[in-house]
Amino acid sequence: MVDRVHVRFRVPVALLGSGTAGMLVAVQSRINGGLSQQIGSGYLAALASFGSGLLLVGLVLLFTPKARRGMGLLTAEVRAGRYPVWGLLGGTCGAFFVLTQGLVASVIGLALFTVGIVAGQVLGGLLMDRIGLGPGGRVDPSLPRVTGTILAVAAVAISVAGGLGGAGSPWLVVVPLVAGIGMSWQSAVNGLVRAAAQSAIASTFVNFVVGTAVLAVAAAVSVATQGWPENWPSEPWFYVGGVIGVIFIAVAAILVRLTGVLLLSMSNVAGQLIASVLLEAGLPLAGGVTAAMAVGTAVALAAVVIASLPGRGSRA
Numbered sequence: 001m002v003d004r005v006h007v008r009f010r011v012p013v014a015l016l017g018s019g020t021a022g023m024l025v026a027v028q029s030r031i032n033g034g035l036s037q038q039i040g041s042g043y044l045a046a047l048a049s050f051g052s053g054l055l056l057v058g059l060v061l062l063f064t065p066k067a068r069r070g071m072g073l074l075t076a077e078v079r080a081g082r083y084p085v086w087g088l089l090g091g092t093c094g095a096f097f098v099l100t101q102g103l104v105a106s107v108i109g110l111a112l113f114t115v116g117i118v119a120g121q122v123l124g125g126l127l128m129d130r131i132g133l134g135p136g137g138r139v140d141p142s143l144p145r146v147t148g149t150i151l152a153v154a155a156v157a158i159s160v161a162g163g164l165g166g167a168g169s170p171w172l173v174v175v176p177l178v179a180g181i182g183m184s185w186q187s188a189v190n191g192l193v194r195a196a197a198q199s200a201i202a203s204t205f206v207n208f209v210v211g212t213a214v215l216a217v218a219a220a221v222s223v224a225t226q227g228w229p230e231n232w233p234s235e236p237w238f239y240v241g242g243v244i245g246v247i248f249i250a251v252a253a254i255l256v257r258l259t260g261v262l263l264l265s266m267s268n269v270a271g272q273l274i275a276s277v278l279l280e281a282g283l284p285l286a287g288g289v290t291a292a293m294a295v296g297t298a299v300a301l302a303a304v305v306i307a308s309l310p311g312r313g314s315r316a
Contacts, residue, residue: 010258011258011259011263014255014258014259014267015259015263015264015267016267017251017255018251018252018255018259018264018267018268018271019267019268019270019271020271021247021248021251021252021268021271022248022267022268022269022270022271022272022275023271023272023274023275024244024247024248024271024275025244025248025268025271025272025275026110026114026271026272026273026274026275026276026279027244027275027279028049028098028101028241028244028245028248029101029105029110029113029114029276030105030110030276030279030283030285031049031237031238031240031241031244032045032046032049032098032101032102032105032241033101033102033105033106033110033113033285034106034238034285035048035049035102035233035238035239035241036101036102036103036106037106037285038231038232038233038238039229039231039232039233040229041102041219041222041226041229042099042101042102042103042106043099043102043103043215043218043219043221043222043223044219044222044223044229045101045102046095046098046099046101046102046215046218046219047212047215047216047218047219048239048241048242049098049101049239049241049242049245050094050095050098050208050211050212050215050242050245051212051215051216051242052239052240052241052242052243053208053212053241053242053243053245053246054205054208054209054211054212054242055242056242056243056246057201057204057205057208057246058205058208060201061201061202061205064201066198066199066201067199067201067202067205068202069198069199070197070198070199070201070202070203071197071199071202071205073196073197073198073199073202074193074196074197074202074206077196077197082196083192083196087189087192087193087196088189088193088206088210089189089210090185090186090187090189090190090193090206090207090210091186091206091207091208091209091210091211091212091213091214092182092210092211092214093179093182093183093185093186094183094186094207094208094211094245094249095210095211095212095214095215095218096178096179096182096214097117097179097180097182097183097186098211098215098241098245099215099218100113100175100176100179101113101241103175104172104175104176105176105285106285107172108172108173109280109284109285109289109293110276110279110280110284110285111159111276111277111280111289111293111297112159112160112173112293113173113176113276114176114272114273114276115155115156115159115173115273115293115296115297115300116156116173116174116175116176116177116179116180117176117177117179117180117183117269117272118152118155118156118180118269118272118273118300118303119152119153119155119156119177119180119300120176120177120178120179120180120181120182120183120184121180121181121183121184121268121269122148122149122152122153122180122269122303122307123149123152123153123177123180123181123184124180124181124182124183124184124185125184125187125260125263125264126141126145126146126149127181127184128184128185128187128188129141129145129260133185133188133189133192144306144307144309145307147303147306147307148303148304148305148306148307149303149307150303151299151300151302151303151306152269152299152300152303152304152307154299154303155296155297155299155300155303156173156177156296156300157296158292158295158296158299159173159292159293159295159296159297160173161292183268186207186249186252187252187256187264188256190203190204190207190249190252190256191203191252191256191257193206193207194254195257200250200254201250203249203250204246204249204250207249208242208245208246208249252264252268263307267304269300269303269304270301270304273297273300273301273304274301276297277289277293277294277297280293
């Protein structure tokens with residue numbers, strides 16, 4: 001009886017945890033977007049965020065025997081050809097996402113940026129579950145999931161339509177949409193890395209090593225062409241984006257097996273949407289929350305709820 005209750009509630013609890021992590025992602029977007037505005041470089045802001053995350057997870061790895069054993073297991077799997085090298089590259093999508101936080105969120109605003117991420121995550125989640133890339137295997141799309149995905153795309157259309165008429169910047173929402181698809185792929189791949197390493201810390205470390213390397217190259221090119229920023233903010237909260245990223249990636253790697261990629265993305269989305277609207281209303285990056293953005297956010301939340309409903313989709 002106790003086991004049955006545990007099984008019944010473990011997915012809702014996992015979704016609640018994922019939603020909370022999603023709220024932290026919105027906070028991270030606000031922090032990195034603000035740092036980009038302060039120093040005038042989205043590339044260095046992204047590197048500072050990912051680099052601080054790498055430092056933190058590296059220290060955790062150093063003092064966690066299980067995580068070090070996990071790195072050994074993963075290395076052995078790759079060398080033996082049992083785990084593909086491309087499966088280690090989830091951090092590239094994480095790097096792209098953090099980069100868009102600095103380059104795009106500060107231009108179109110946090111709420112519209114997050115709605116774009118939403119559509120990308122649900123589209124990507126539906127695709128990743130369908131092809132079975134995540135550690136939970138293939139999950140056929142059900143009617144609620146397809147309906148939720150359509151509503152998520154509609155939410156982007158509503159939000160963008162309400163922002164047109166200015167300089168056309170709302171069309172930049174395509175960038176976070178692509179980043180959202182990449183986040184779904186990242187969650188699926190990081191789940192595979194965790195399964196191979198048998199350690200969420202090891203999986204998170206690999207993610208940050210790859211992402212930091214990509215961003216270091218991009219930042220080096222930026223500094224070579226535009227120079228080093230003269231003024232860096234003294235407020236410490238501008239530099240905690242990496243810590244938030246560590247928490248989010250670790251939670252996703254742990255929970256993706258229980259929820260599937262799509263439902264993980266959906267619960268992340270719900271948390272991101274709620275937090276982004278609150279942050280854009282209180283600490284706006286670009287123009288605050290418009291009526292269209294509020295409606296689009298409500299539609300996106302409805303998409304999350306509908307896609308989370310049980311349907312006839314089967315797990316293979």
